[in-house]
Amino acid sequence: MAYLTVTDGVKQFTGFRALNGVSISVERGEFFTLLGPSGCGKTTLLRAIAGFNDLTSGSIMLDGQDLRAIPPHKRDIGMVFQDYAVFPHLSVFDNVAFGLKPRKVPAEQIKTRVAEALSAVHLQALAERLPAAMSGGQQQRIGLARAMVINPRLLLMDEPLSNLDAKLRIELREEIRDIQKRVDIATIYVTHDQEEALAISDRICVMSAGHIEQIGTPQEIYGNPQTLFVANFVGTLNTLADGEGRAKLLAELGISANAAHWTIRPERLSLLEAGQGAPSGAVALAGTISKFTYLGREAHVLVDTPAGALVVQVSNPALGAVRTPGEAVSVLVERSALMAFDADSKRLSLEG
Ligand SMILES: Nc1ncnc2c1ncn2[C@@H]1O[C@H](COP(=O)(O)OP(=O)(O)OP(=O)(O)O)[C@@H](O)[C@H]1O
Ligand SMILES: [Mg+2]
Incomplete structure (x- = not known):
């Protein structure tokens, strides 16, 4: 009791x-x-x-x-x-x-x-x-x-x-x-x-x-x-835009589940150079930088991708690591970082 x-x-x-x-x-x-x-x-x-x-x-x-x-x-x-x-x-x-x-x-x-x-x-x-x-x-x-x-x-x-x-x-x-x-x-x-x-x-x-x-x-x-x-x-969240880009990303990650909302936290994403490949269980999503915000202990990089605009959080950004709008990059998306929610906003399990 x-x-x-x-x-x-x-x-x-x-x-x-x-x-x-x-x-x-x-x-x-x-x-x-x-x-x-x-x-x-x-x-x-x-x-x-x-x-x-x-x-x-x-x-x-x-x-x-x-x-x-x-x-x-x-x-x-x-x-x-x-x-x-x-x-x-x-x-x-x-x-x-x-x-x-x-x-x-x-x-x-x-x-x-x-x-x-x-x-x-x-x-x-x-x-x-x-x-x-x-x-x-x-x-x-x-x-x-x-x-x-x-x-x-x-x-x-x-x-x-x-x-x-x-x-x-x-x-x-x-x-x-x-x-x-x-x-x-x-x-x-x-x-x-x-x-x-x-x-x-x-x-x-x-x-x-x-x-x-x-x-x-x-x-x-x-x-x-x-x-x-x-x-x-509690925390911040990227929501993948509904559309072909999202469907392709999910397919490439081997996810077949249906969900109303697909989300991912900025700190679970990372930047790759354009054209760089992804390890298994992940996808390199090609995109273009649209905004760079330096916050001291981290930086937020906004990247336009086929799955929508995504904020990527970079920890301890080096002094020289400034990113310029218009730059081509890739966003590394790991399967395990995705969180799915149904139409009633309840979390869906992505096991298996
Ligand atoms: N005496 C009252 N009569 C009518 N409505 C009230 C009364 N007291 C509180 N409320 C309403 O109840 C709701 C909850 O109020 P409460 O003060 O518990 O919120 P809170 O979570 O503490 O918000 P905050 O973070 O702003 O302090 C609010 O919409 C408030 O307007
Ligand atoms: Mg109160």
Whole structure:
């Protein structure tokens, strides 16, 4: 039995169904991420677990207990929000101690527990400061310490990094991951940033329009997407244009399956010189470069081919490796790199 389960969760707002039968299960100590575009229902699901809004139907069980029957302040759930929600007139220490006040914790214990929480987020030296004079990253650490100090049974985080700049976001996500593993509290983390989700999670739940598309490890979600939505949302995707060029390519690769959508990730393609042959299990597709975009650690080369315009990702492009529009090249397409989806966008197996 999983530690937390949501079964058939439905949330009906007036005139809008935000959750349409959502089921998840989270293990003890697991870092579980809800990933999906704006409006797909991530916050609604998190708020239902926290108790800020109740489900219309469905069950939420935490450690064998029916959470829907327990008022929010008695659920022992810590929550971190997107906006830092710190009290500007209280010191860092008092901000963190705030969550313990209604719990009637003795003063001595408050001292040690707040000190522990502050040290976990590396803020012990700033305990007496006022948050107003602190950076966004530091303020978000206060939020994290305040959520953890109550020794919650579950930690919920709703886009905690989205107000921070890109560099700090990466630093703090590594820290959050380390802290979570150290304190070992089951955590549900919400983001719409796919790279963040891949970096931080034990498992990812990809949501779209109030339902779940796929749940899996970062490797499963990225490397083995089960729907076209997941493949498109997590990573980038080339779609082969429907037509003779595609039919010929599939035939040359020995693929006879019928599919509505044929896709391939840019990093699974590579460039060959024009006329260069392909090893077995692959095809060299003749094409013409139409665009070259240098991005530092990679470059994207857009190539017009008989199977449509394809982006080829080149890793660690050398300084001299600039490609010019109009240049003739070949694109190496390996059979194993193709992903096929049916008309309902479900993944098709290409075995055999
Ligand atoms: N109180 C409400 N009444 C009506 N509709 C609502 C209410 N709260 C949320 N919604 C709708 O439910 C849908 C899901 O909202 P939710 O806040 O869960 O999305 P989200 O995935 O967290 O998006 P974001 O990434 O933008 O935060 C949205 O279309 C939203 O407009
Ligand atoms: Mg939200």
